[in-house]
Amino acid sequence: MHKKLFIPGPVDVAPDVLEKMATPMIGHRTKDASNLQRSISEKMQKVMFTDRQILLSTSSGSGLMEGAIRSCTRKRAAVFSVGAFGKRWHEMAVANGVLADLFESEMGKPTTPGMVEEALATGKYDLVTITHNETSTGVMNPVEAIAKIIKKYPDVVFALDTVSSMAGTKIEVDQLDVDICITSTQKALGLPPGLAICSISEKAIEAAKQVSTRGYYLDLLALYEYIQKKDYQYPSTPSLSHMFALDYQLNHILEEGLENRFQRHLEMAKYVRSWAEKHFELFPEEAYASNTLTTIRNTKGISVADLNKKLGERGYSISNGYGSLKEKTFRIAHMAETTLEDLKALLNEIDDIIK
Ligand SMILES: *Cc1c(COP(=O)(O)O)cnc(C)c1O
Numbered sequence: 456m457h458k459k460l461f462i463p464g465p466v467d468v469a470p471d472v473l474e475k476m477a478t479p480m481i482g483h484r485t486k487d488a489s490n491l492q493r494s495i496s497e498k499m500q501k502v503m504f505t506d507r508q509i510l511l512s513t514s515s516g517s518g519l520m521e522g523a524i525r526s527c528t529r530k531r532a533a534v535f536s537v538g539a540f541g542k543r544w545h546e547m548a549v550a551n552g553v554l555a556d557l558f559e560s561e562m563g564k565p566t567t568p569g570m571v572e573e574a575l576a577t578g579k580y581d582l583v584t585i586t587h588n589e590t591s592t593g594v595m596n597p598v599e600a601i602a603k604i605i606k607k608y609p610d611v612v613f614a615l616d617t618v619s620s621m622a623g624t625k626i627e628v629d630q631l632d633v634d635i636c637i638t639s640t641q642k643a644l645g646l647p648p649g650l651a652i653c654s655i656s657e658k659a660i661e662a663a664k665q666v667s668t669r670g671y672y673l674d675l676l677a678l679y680e681y682i683q684k685k686d687y688q689y690p691s692t693p694s695l696s697h698m699f700a701l702d703y704q705l706n707h708i709l710e711e712g713l714e715n716r717f718q719r720h721l722e723m724a725k726y727v728r729s730w731a732e733k734h735f736e737l738f739p740e741e742a743y744a745s746n747t748l749t750t751i752r753n754t755k756g757i758s759v760a761d762l763n764k765k766l767g768e769r770g771y772s773i774s775n776g777y778g779s780l781k782e783k784t785f786r787i788a789h790m791a792e793t794t795l796e797d798l799k800a801l802l803n804e805i806d807d808i809i810k
Pocket residue numbers: 463464515516517518540586588589590616617618619639
């Protein structure tokens with residue numbers, strides 16, 4: 456039996472989108488391949504509210520995170536972390552020999568504009584990474600206020616992880632002046648895992664040109680230049696299957712209407728939050744609670760593993776807490792094509808199990 460997924464990725468994929476993954480292959484050096492990549496880019500620009508170039512990477516989101524910090528850090532990166540995925544960016548820097556400092560917030564708390572200001576004022580950094588939506592703690596960072604601070608430092612490249620929030624909540628890349636905004640397919644975009652997407656600014660491209668060891672496969676400059684020189688092609692063979700499905704799913708997303716989609720996500724988030732507050736507690740402060748997943752503090756001390764096992768027997772799956780938050784918290788995702796009705800059905804089952 457397929458379990459309905461309320462985990463923060465991979466998400467359930469609509470059957471017609473899954474079918475597009477089975478589209479017969481085309482040559483990756485054909486006009487059709489260029490047209491496919493161009494079509495995806497134009498639609499992604501709408502979802503991301505940007506005129507900047509869109510890059511695709513046949514990797515999961517982590518690929519472009521690694522590519523960004525390695526390709527565009529000239530001196531030193533300031534990595535702000537509010538949980539597991541922020542920390543990952545620091546681990547990537549270290550693994551690639553990129554100089555970086557980690558600025559961590561307490562679990563459940565956001566990155567504050569003050570923290571960013573204090574770090575950037577030292578003049579030591581030329582790249583900053585922010586997690587928009589931290590999938591471990593369920594914190595959505597105050598990105599507008601943070602972006603305002605970063606704008607005061609025109610030499611600093613701003614890299615933003617929107618892996619678990621893009622297409623589920625409004626992120627206006629150009630207005631925030633994000634230089635590299637990264638997402639991947641298996642979360643709020645509603646596709647199978649395996650493709651990552653980012654927007655990239657001229658500033659980030661110019662920064663990359665000053666970095667000599669950008670790696671090879673995840674070199675953002677190479678991805679960018681290939682699009683310019685070869686009319687929307689990809690340096691190696693991309694996952695054309697994902698591209699067929701993404702192009703199709705983006706039509707669906709734009710037909711739903713971005714504002715409607717964001718509203719649907721917000722309504723689901725509010726519903727889960729109020730349920731959580733009735734039975735448990737929210738893990739983050741409500742003002743910083745994510746619109747695409749809710750991390751709930753296990754104040755009743757239930758066995759989350761056991762709950763999930765019982766949910767599994769009823770055809771549902773949620774997530775335990777991440778890493779050190781396992782059993783102390785649990786997570787319910789409400790992203791991509793999930794509806795309020797789906798969520799109500801899930802929460803009814805949980806109510807019935809824990810009563
Ligand atoms: C899932 C996730 C990642 C990692 O993305 P992959 O596509 O699994 O590599 C990074 N950041 C956040 C916030 C995520 O939710």
